[in-house]
Amino acid sequence: MITVVGTGTGAAVPPQVPAGTALVVGGRRHLDAVRLPEGAETVVLGPLAPALDAVERRLDKGERVVVLASGDPGFFGIVRVLAERFGPGRLDVRPGVSSVATAFARLGLAWDDAVAVSAHGRDSRTAVNLCRAHPKVAVLTGPGAGPAELGAALEGYERTLVVASALGSDGERVERVTPAEAAARDWGRSVNVVLCLAPQLAGSSGPRTVAGGLPRPAVWALPEDAFAHRDSMITKFEVRALALARLGPRPGDLVWDVGAGSGSVAVECARLGAAAVAVEKTADGAARVRANASAHGVDVRVVHGSAPAALAGLDDPDAVFVGGGGRELAAVVEVCARRARRAVVVALAALDRVPAARAALTGAGLVCDGVLLQSSRLAPLPGDVTRLAAANPVFLLWGVRPPAGAGRTAGETADDEASPAGAVHDVHDVDDEGVPQ
Numbered sequence: 001m002i003t004v005v006g007t008g009t010g011a012a013v014p015p016q017v018p019a020g021t022a023l024v025v026g027g028r029r030h031l032d033a034v035r036l037p038e039g040a041e042t043v044v045l046g047p048l049a050p051a052l053d054a055v056e057r058r059l060d061k062g063e064r065v066v067v068l069a070s071g072d073p074g075f076f077g078i079v080r081v082l083a084e085r086f087g088p089g090r091l092d093v094r095p096g097v098s099s100v101a102t103a104f105a106r107l108g109l110a111w112d113d114a115v116a117v118s119a120h121g122r123d124s125r126t127a128v129n130l131c132r133a134h135p136k137v138a139v140l141t142g143p144g145a146g147p148a149e150l151g152a153a154l155e156g157y158e159r160t161l162v163v164a165s166a167l168g169s170d171g172e173r174v175e176r177v178t179p180a181e182a183a184a185r186d187w188g189r190s191v192n193v194v195l196c197l198a199p200q201l202a203g204s205s206g207p208r209t210v211a212g213g214l215p216r217p218a219v220w221a222l223p224e225d226a227f228a229h230r231d232s233m234i235t236k237f238e239v240r241a242l243a244l245a246r247l248g249p250r251p252g253d254l255v256w257d258v259g260a261g262s263g264s265v266a267v268e269c270a271r272l273g274a275a276a277v278a279v280e281k282t283a284d285g286a287a288r289v290r291a292n293a294s295a296h297g298v299d300v301r302v303v304h305g306s307a308p309a310a311l312a313g314l315d316d317p318d319a320v321f322v323g324g325g326g327r328e329l330a331a332v333v334e335v336c337a338r339r340a341r342r343a344v345v346v347a348l349a350a351l352d353r354v355p356a357a358r359a360a361l362t363g364a365g366l367v368c369d370g371v372l373l374q375s376s377r378l379a380p381l382p383g384d385v386t387r388l389a390a391a392n393p394v395f396l397l398w399g400v401r402p403p404a405g406a407g408r409t410a411g412e413t414a415d416d417e418a419s420p421a422g423a424v425h426d427v428h429d430v431d432d433e434g435v436p437q
Helices: 028-032 048-060 079-086 099-107 124-133 147-153 179-183 237-247 264-271 283-295 329-339 351-363 421-430
Strands: 002-007 021-026 041-044 064-070 091-094 115-118 136-140 160-165 173-177 191-197 254-258 275-280 300-304 319-322 343-348 367-373 376-381 385-390 394-400
Touching: 002 079, 021 028, 021 048, 028 041, 028 064, 041 048, 048 064, 048 079, 079 091, 099 136, 099 160, 099 173, 099 191, 115 124, 124 136, 124 147, 124 254, 124 275, 147 160, 147 179, 147 191, 160 179, 173 179, 237 264, 237 319, 237 343, 237 367, 237 394, 254 264, 254 329, 264 275, 264 283, 264 300, 264 319, 275 283, 283 300, 319 329, 329 343, 329 351, 343 351, 351 367, 351 394
Parallel strands: 002 064, 002 091, 021 041, 021 064, 115 136, 254 275, 254 319, 275 300, 319 343
Antiparallel strands: 136 191, 160 173, 160 191, 343 394, 367 394, 376 385
16 A cells, blocks of 8 residues: 655644555655654655656565655645556545645635646646636746746736745745746745736635636627627627637637737637737727727737737747738738647638738648638518528638647657656656645
8 A cells, every 4th residue: 555645734743654664755855854664765756767666666565655745645746646557546645735725825815716737847838828817826836937937927917926935834935926026036946836816806706616717608609799899890700610619729828819800709719718819900909809808807918019010029829810801911820820839710801812821821831721601690571581691701711730740750759759858747746836856
């Protein structure tokens, strides 16, 4: 049997290691905090493979093993790895209090409406974009993804960062800072978790039934009258439905809506959990996007400027929607296609601009497809009868970036696939608090 003991923020006294334990596994700080049984072997955690092999050798002999971890080891912790290797039936898990729960407790805030994300040993873009899109986020930090990096990435967003360090120790600190203040400091190695809170957040969001962030919308591709718009200059819901399907917005993504107009696409992407940036060249259009985002209770960053120049200072997106047209369309699509990680969707009313937009997508290495959408809506006639009212046809083109490594032979390996990121991830699976060992 493997006894997994959560230590740290919720533990009033160090955990007791039972007499007769043959092997104790944990970070150096965990091992230093407990009294070890006489004769027990210890393994200081780093890369997981040697520790797991040592655990297996002891289990094969029928001996007792104790694994020490931070907080709740089932929350972004080592329980997953141990269960995959040895089976959940061989685990006796005794959780402590996670750093996320402790940090919110220090503020007197409920956290059943918060999004929790790990940036330890993982791509920090997901954590950053969740902080941009949601009003209440807890980020488990790691090297290169701490308060300073989060603060720098959140420039231009109205957020308060609560940095919780050394939780449960005599040196515990819980500090409220702006993103700019966070970016300007060296936070050291004792940060446990960063809470990212929108300024309009007051207490909790009311009674909850399901834990987590903002609930997913029951419907999307909302009717045009759900948005303020000018002279019907809005992406029609039939077009928007297919565009959203091809964009695939999801929590952790960043989506651009270029030539946003009313911002209906950006708002819909934000409702589906993505961080959204709307780029609009007119002042009244930019104000309209902000009003629509506010009306739907989502946070959309609005950039007032003309593409492609206005795109230069933005983080690379996962997906892009390009609406409208104009002489700069091909140049805009080209910039978007070269910077998008996953997909670009272009809506065009003018037939003449389709070849140039398609060439821009394929020229950037995207696999291009498209469709001409022609729809007719039900419309009433006198006499309680109905006719079909045709909408203007719209070309929808989309380009999708091929998966990394597509077309390689079985023996080939890309440089990024050979990176040691997995070793860092292994360390984090041991310690959900994100404190380096």
